Amino acid sequence: MSQGIFLNRQALYLRPDPARVIVRPFKPATEPRDLNPTDKTRANHIVDRVLALDTEAVASQLADVLENFLGRHRNLLERFEARANEMEEAFAAHGSFSKIQRQLIGAYFLNEYSFEASALFNPSIVPHPDQSDAPKGGLRFILSLRAIGEGHVSSLTFRAGTFAADGSVIVDPTARLASSPQIGHRASGPDGDHVELVFKPEEELSERVIFPVTESQSNGIEDARFVEFSDGGRKTYYATYTAYSGRAIRSELIETSDFMSFRLSPLRGAAARNKGMALFPRKIDGRYAMIARQDNENLYLIYSDDLYTWEGGQAVLKPEFPWEFVQIGNCGSPIELDEGWLLLTHGVGPVRKYSIGAALLDKNDPSKVLARSREPLLRPEPSEREGYVPNVVYTCGAMRHNDQVILPYAVSDTFSNFATIRISALMQAMKR
Missing domain, CATH: 2.115.10.20 (Glycosyl hydrolase domain; family 43)
Structure with a gap:
């Protein structure tokens, strides 16, 4: 034939x-759980570091991320906020957050795939x-x-x-x-x-x-x-x-x-x-x-x-x-x-x-x-x-x-x- x-x-x-590319949730690798129950996770450490930045630095860092990635995805700020909403467990040990702090934190827990x-x-x-x-x-x-x-x-x-x-x-x-x-x-x-x-x-x-x-x-x-x-x-x-x-x-x-x-x-x-x-x-x-x-x-x-x-x-x-x-x-x-x-x-x-x-x-x-x-x-x-x-x-x-x-x-x-x-x-x- x-x-x-x-x-x-x-x-x-x-x-x-x-x-x-799409953006996907990023989860930092964790250490073995032989730590004291009061010890913070790596996610909490990341949140701590963002919160240690002053308002101007947070805004500058967020603007830099947007400039670098905004043309590669739709509604990137919306994605940052949605990811932050999924990370409430990492926020439990912290106080209140400003909107731009939440957006920047959300960016740290995403990666391009x-x-x-x-x-x-x-x-x-x-x-x-x-x-x-x-x-x-x-x-x-x-x-x-x-x-x-x-x-x-x-x-x-x-x-x-x-x-x-x-x-x-x-x-x-x-x-x-x-x-x-x-x-x-x-x-x-x-x-x-x-x-x-x-x-x-x-x-x-x-x-x-x-x-x-x-x-x-x-x-x-x-x-x-x-x-x-x-x-x-x-x-x-x-x-x-x-x-x-x-x-x-x-x-x-x-x-x-x-x-x-x-x-x-x-x-x-x-x-x-x-x-x-x-x-x-x-x-x-x-x-x-x-x-x-x-x-x-x-x-x-x-x-x-x-x-x-x-x-x-x-x-x-x-x-x-x-x-x-x-x-x-x-x-x-x-x-x-x-x-x-x-x-x-x-x-x-x-x-x-x-x-x-x-x-x-x-x-x-x-x-x-x-x-x-x-x-x-x-x-x-x-x-x-x-x-x-x-x-x-x-x-x-x-x-x-x-x-x-x-x-x-x-x-x-x-x-x-x-x-x-x-x-x-x-x-x-x-x-x-």
Whole structure:
């Protein structure tokens, strides 16, 4: 199966940019707690030093910080004050503070974090909820990407773009600034924290960065697989992702309707303990359905009545061809075609080389495999083999528009590119 028959690579490279930064809480390292209970913490020492400055020195220092950093962030004074509000424990041993003292103290407990300094990869793509300015015969889309910064911490970032009628892909310019959301609501449950995150209307889509906010996510929000889900005419965007605490992984769910407010919830059940879950874009026989990898080798079809609890499962795809002998996994949510469900897969072959393939599942019974790609649709080209993790092409989700599939994909866990696939030619090339 020749890639050239149905697949066209674009020359559109999205690379990590270390200049994109957010401000994050900074906590000074503490000494072992063998001190007298009346001894102050390092945070208190910092507060003491600020309070020892006279009013003019405090104002001068705050002005210097603003001059140095103000053009790099929105509402920096507001962020300083918000951080000071979080530091009330460090203020308990002190008297009252002036407003500028609180702002300067807040600045000492923040640091800049270059969230995509190392990698910008594993993209997924969905139609934009606002198609009012889409070109004739084309559509607007939203791209999600996994970003990695210092300490190999993963976060979620976004881009908007246009797919034109002639098959070309354009990604909108990236905003100069980057912003973290406010936590609108947090509720703890037996399965973990449920969190609502809200961005401000003036923050552009490409500004918005979802950074880990719960203990289960503390080392990363990894590989979000977004899908536009339709239920009775109502459209919601869901994404399954891997939450990594530094010790354990589990699957969690993002829900949004506008990409401005997001709800993050843990998933329950034995089938949610692993990574690589991808939600079908609609219910099947009245139930939610997922493709998942429960044993690090095969792909399973699983169902749920409530979207959040996933048990059991039936193996539907196993390694069959040499390029996938090590393992297979899904590359995003199934795409509905007239012929069936198009499922993009990844296969791992010799020397841990990752390639992207496809399978066609029956539309009414996705446990039935109608066709598979005998050879990969996409494999690392010579120019795509070098990076943080060599010999890898990977995606977290593609999208159909008319007779083509738009496939964003990552290169060697470092940067991202696009390809387009002609559906009719792909159907003819797959093994039935």
